[in-house]
Amino acid sequence: MANAEWGNQTSIMEFILLGFGDFPELHIPLFLVFVVIYIVTMAGNILIIVLVVANQHLHTPMYFFLGNLSCLETCYTSTILPKMLISLMTGDRTISINCCILQFYFFGSLAATESYLLAMMSYDRYLAICKPLRYAVLMNNKYCLQLVSGSWISAFLANFSVIFLMSQLFFCGPHEIDHFFCDFTPVVKLACSDTHPVEIVTFFMAFIFTITPFMLTLSSYIYIMIAILRIPSANGRQKAFSTCSSHLIVVIIFYGTIIIVYMLPDTKTLRDLNKVFSVCYTVLTPLVNPLIYSLRNKEVHKALRSVLPRLRAFLRAKTIKFDPLKFQ
Numbered sequence: 026m027a028n029a030e031w032g033n034q035t036s037i038m039e040f041i042l043l044g045f046g047d048f049p050e051l052h053i054p055l056f057l058v059f060v061v062i063y064i065v066t067m068a069g070n071i072l073i074i075v076l077v078v079a080n081q082h083l084h085t086p087m088y089f090f091l092g093n094l095s096c097l098e099t100c101y102t103s104t105i106l107p108k109m110l111i112s113l114m115t116g117d118r119t120i121s122i123n124c125c126i127l128q129f130y131f132f133g134s135l136a137a138t139e140s141y142l143l144a145m146m147s148y149d150r151y152l153a154i155c156k157p158l159r160y161a162v163l164m165n166n167k168y169c170l171q172l173v174s175g176s177w178i179s180a181f182l183a184n185f186s187v188i189f190l191m192s193q194l195f196f197c198g199p200h201e202i203d204h205f206f207c208d209f210t211p212v213v214k215l216a217c218s219d220t221h222p223v224e225i226v227t228f229f230m231a232f233i234f235t236i237t238p239f240m241l242t243l244s245s246y247i248y249i250m251i252a253i254l255r256i257p258s259a260n261g262r263q264k265a266f267s268t269c270s271s272h273l274i275v276v277i278i279f280y281g282t283i284i285i286v287y288m289l290p291d292t293k294t295l296r297d298l299n300k301v302f303s304v305c306y307t308v309l310t311p312l313v314n315p316l317i318y319s320l321r322n323k324e325v326h327k328a329l330r331s332v333l334p335r336l337r338a339f340l341r342a343k344t345i346k347f348d349p350l351k352f353q
């Protein structure tokens with residue numbers, strides 16, 4: 026009977042992303058803010074990747090994870106911001122169902138990968154501080170590569186099952202998504218067909234790829250804090266804490282906002298606030314990652330100072346080679 030009812034209804038082909046509401050006067054300011062954030066995010070993360078690859082001193086497990094995190098952040102922010110910028114600039118807020126599901130696929134897969142990358146970085150700091158004598162043996166290159174490749178592959182493969190079930194849903198209206206991107210809950214709420222299978226699978230995926238790495242990260246930092254407090258000298262404690270404080274800031278922003286958005290009750294009062302908190306883990310986290318690591322990390326400063334002269338020499342050589350005066 027239910028299938029017959031759905032069959033008699035018209036299937037919609039696209040959604041409308043309501044974004045931040047109908048305030049045309051805010052579109053230009055928001056566009057300018059987000060385009061600056063996008064440029065800084067891309068430039069900062071690409072710079073971190075270049076530094077990690079180009080500088081031999083940064084070929085360590087910690088910076089290998091950081092390079093992967095920066096690579097992920099460039100993909101992560103490019104999944105959300107370009108569509109948002111186009112909507113703010115043109116006023117066209119429509120998105121096809123297939124593109125919407127595809128956007129959620131990349132968003133969900135990259136978010137799951139980031140959860141495990143953050144857990145790996147916390148485990149790396151745990152070994153460096155709590156087991157320094159065995160660190161080189163336990164965190165070798167082969168093991169690091171296995172951890173990172175496993176997190177990328179498993180996240181994208183696992184999220185495919187959610188996407189397959191979402192693609193089987195029937196949408197007959199309404200077609201307005203009260204969000205600025207295609208998140209799971211706002212999309213599934215619009216389905217006219219049974220959503221229990223995809224909700225059950227998503228619950229287990231969220232437990233595996235969000236709760237589990239969060240608990241691993243939390244456990245690592247509990248042991249780290251205990252080890253730091255046992256260091257007799259104040260300078261030793263400060264040095265040990267400085268090696269993981271930057272990562273801890275990123276973890277707090279990422280997991281703190283996700284917990285607020287997905288674990289607090291879905292009420293009308295909190296719905297608009299959830300959009301603001303969603304900006305934190307979709308837009309601000311990729312932005313602050315390179316800023317925090319570059320501003321607070323002496324090794325990154327050294328790598329940047331060694332790369333800048335070569336970059337200036339390269340640009341100077343290109344300028345001389347393509348001197349427009351030669352063609353006059």
